[in-house]
Every structure is written in structure tokens, then in C-alpha cells.
Amino acid sequence: MLTVKNLNIFYGRKQIIENASFSIKPGEIVGLIGPNGAGKTTIMKTLLGLTKFTGSITFNNQPITANNHKALQNVGALIENPAIYPFLSGKDNLSLYSTDKGEVAELITKLQMNSYIQRQAKSYSIGMKQKLGIALALLNHPQFVILDEPMNGLDIETTILIRKIIHEYAHKGTAFLISSHVLSELQKVMTSVIILNQGHIIMDVPVSQFQERDSQQYRLVTTDNQTAIKLLTANSITVIPTSTGLIVNKDALSQIQQILFKNQVWLRELVPNVPSFEKKIITVLKERRENSNGK
Template sequence: MLNVQNLNIYYGRKQVIKEATFQIQPGEIVGLIGPNGAGKTTIMKTLLGLTKFTGTITFNHQPITANSHQPLQQVGALIENPAVYPFLSGRENLELYSQDTADMKRLINRLGMDTYIDEPAKAYSIGMKQKLGIALALLNKPKFVILDEPMNGLDIEATILIRQIIHEYAAQGTAFLISSHVLSELQKVMTSVIILNHHEIVMNVPIDQFKNAPVTQYQIKTLDNEAAAKILKANDIFYRRQNQSLFINIADIDQVQTILRHHQMMLRELVPVRKTFEQSIVEVLKEKLVDE
């Protein structure tokens, strides 16, 4: 659906995106991750034809250029802050862009905006404005949606709702490119991840690659953690206590089981602990920094 090849973007003489290449397929939910200033928003704006660039971008085999319009009729976007007219109601803002009244009404209902949709947008809370911005991005059943920090200002219930809606649209073939600093939320929706650092793509992989992260520790619980901790300490086994569990380095787990069994100490739990998604992302960014 979207094909980006050798994308380079300059602000004056400063290169802000270097040789970015990636593809997005129908129904794919791609997370765009990177530190502040890495170029995430710049890429999103460029995909909308808002900045000059070198390289090629095609959407459904149609080229996108700076100030292009035709290919973007099937693209929805929310970048930075929702672009709404404050003195118009939420409904009037949507009507400016809606081509399907039934679809607009369905979105209002699905996003739970019925009770305030006819109030002036200037009276909206941050979360209400964010929902309106997402509704604008999803109007007219787009084939591709770009969302920059879509969970900003949303409470837990609204965040869950947005996740559900993204999955619903993706199941119907809509592709998403989503940027967020809330990695735990992004991890729950995306099917693949693009990591930007120092203005270039340093990783572009399916999210499943992070689900198969290697085991780093084991979390154990015994019938008597206090006694178990004393036994481990006496045998010079490093452990870390957290809540009701002991955490053991992977290299020591066989020895730990042997020692505890020797002392007739029964294990109640033995759970492998893997790197979190956030830890894996930080490692990728650090590796790139060391390489440079």
C-alpha cells in the first residue's frame, strides 16, 4: 500500500532524514518509535506531501510529492495537535470533511462523543479534542491512517476504546502508522515496529521479534522465601527480592534448584523473565549510539 524508498529530507543544509526505506501493507499497524528529534513527525508530514524530499514515495502505486493531493484522498491523519475550528461544534468540524453522513454519525457514536458533539470545540477538554481529532482522521473510511501520539490526554477507558477501534479498522484492511512515546500502549496494537535514531531507520521488524526476547532471569517463589534467601546468601548466589518473589540470574538457576532441593525447600513458582519491550527498545538505541 505504501512504499518509501531512499527518503532523504533536508531543512536548509541540515539532513533530518537519511535514506529511509520501508513498506506498509494493508491492515498493518506500524509503530514509529524514536527519541525526540529523531524525525518521526517529519516523516509523517512528508507522507502527507507537506515537505520536500528526495527519493520516492508511492501510495497504491501513485506517487506522492510535495503538495500532492490526489493519492491522499484515502489517507487520514492526526499529527501533533487536533486541527479543529474552536468556534464550531464538533459535529460542524466533522461535517466540513465528511463525505458520508452515516459514517460520520457512526464514528460519533463509536467514539462516545454523542453527549458533547454539538457543543463548541473551544469548550472541549484535551481528551475530547483528541477524540475529535481521531474522528477526523477516520472519516470517510480511509485506507491509510497516520496518528501522532493518539493516546494524548485520554483516560484509561478512552485509551482502550481507541485500541479497539484501530484493530477494527485494521481488520477491514486499513493500514496505520502510529507514533507514541507510551510504548506499553503502542505494543498492544502494532504488528511491526520501525525504530528511528539520529535521523535514520535502525530497525524495521515484526513486533513478534520482541515477544521472543531471550530469558534474562527467573522469578521464583518458595514455601518460605525468607529461609530460601538465607540459603542462597550462604551459598554466594546473587538474588534480588521484589514483592513476594526472588529473582535469580539465568546462569544460576540449575544450581539454585539443586541447593533448594537439598534443603528440602519446595518451589511454588518458577517463571522465566524476559526483557520488556521498553528495555529492548532502549538497548537498540544504545547500540546505535555505541556504533557511532
């Protein structure tokens, strides 16, 4: 559906994005992740033809450029802040961009905005404006939706609702590119992850593949953890005690099992110590920095 090849973006003489290439298929929910200043919003704006670039961007085999936006007729977006006319009601804002009254009414109900949709948008809270912005992005049955920090200002119930709506649209074939600092929420919706660092794409994989990255640590529980700590420490094996067991390095497992067996300390549990999604992202970025410094 969307193909980006060798994307380079400059602000003046400063290069913001360097040789970025990726593709998005129908129904995919792609998370665009990276530290502040990595270039996430810049890429999103460029996909909408809002910045000049070199390389190529095509949507349904039609080119997108700073001067050619024809392909964007089937693309919806929420970038940074919702583009809302403050003195119009929420419903009038939606009606400006859609002639389908049925779709407008459906989105208002779907996003639970009926109680305030007739009020002027200037009176809306941050969360209300955000929901209206998401509704604008979903108007006209888009094939591809770009969302920049969509969970901004939303309470827990609304966040769950938005997550459900994204899944619903994706199931019907709509593709999403979503950037968010709330990684725990992004993890619950995305099917693929693109990690961006200092203008470079350093990872572009399905979420399932990313989650399967080998754990270098294991958590073990024994019949006598205190004795196990003394035995392993005496053999120069690093042990990190926690409330749920002992954390040890993967490469020491064979030696650990021999020591414990020899001293009649039995294993009750031995499982990979799988880090959280956030920690995995931090590890990937750290590895990238270390490799760059090594060069």
C-alpha cells in the same frame, strides 16, 4: 500498501532522517516508537507530502512527493494538534471534509460525541478536540491512517473506545501508523513496531517477534529463599531478592540448580523474568547507544 525506501530528510544542513526504509500492509497497526527528537513526527509529515526528502514513498504504487499528493486521497491523519475551525461546530468541521452525511453521523455516534457536537469547537476540552481530530482522520473510509499521539488528553474510557475503533477499522483492512509515548496503550493495539533513534530505524519487526526477545534473567522461588541467597552469594552468583522471588542471570542457571540440589533446597518455581514492554524498548535503545559508542 505503503513502501518507503532510503528516506533522507534534512532541515537546512542537519540530517533528521537517514536511509529509512519500511513497508506497511493492509490491516497492519504499526507503532512508531522512539525518544523525543528521534524524527517520528518528521517521518509522519513527510508521508503526507509536507516536507522535502530524497528516496521514495509510494502508496498503492503511486508516488508521494512534496508536490504530488494525489495518492493521499485515501489517507487520513492526525498530526500533533487537530486541525479544527474553532468557530464552527464539531459537526460542521466534519461536514467540511465529507459529503456523506451518513458517515458523519456514524462517526459522531461511534466516538460518542452526540452531546456536544453541535457546539462551537472553541468550547471543547482537549479530549473533545482530540476525538474530533480522530473523527476527521477517519472520514471518507481511508485505507491508511496516520495518528500522532492519538491518546493525548483522553480519559481511560475514551482510550479504550479509540483502541476498539482502531481494531475495528484494521479488521476491515485499514492500515495504521501510530506514534505515542503511552507505550502501554500502543502495545495493546499495534501488530508491528518500528523503533527510531537519532534518525535511524534500529528495529522493524512484528510485535510477536519483539516480545520473544530472549530474557537474560530468571525468577526462582525455593523452599528456603534466605538459605538460597546465602548459598548462591557464597558461590559468587548475583542474586536480586524481590517480593515475588529471586532474580538470577540466565547463564548461571545450571550452576544454581546444582548448588541448591546439593544443599537440599528445592525449586518451587523457575520462570523467565520477562521485562515490561517499556523496559524492552529502553533496553533496545540502550544497546543501540552502547554499540554506537563502541564504534
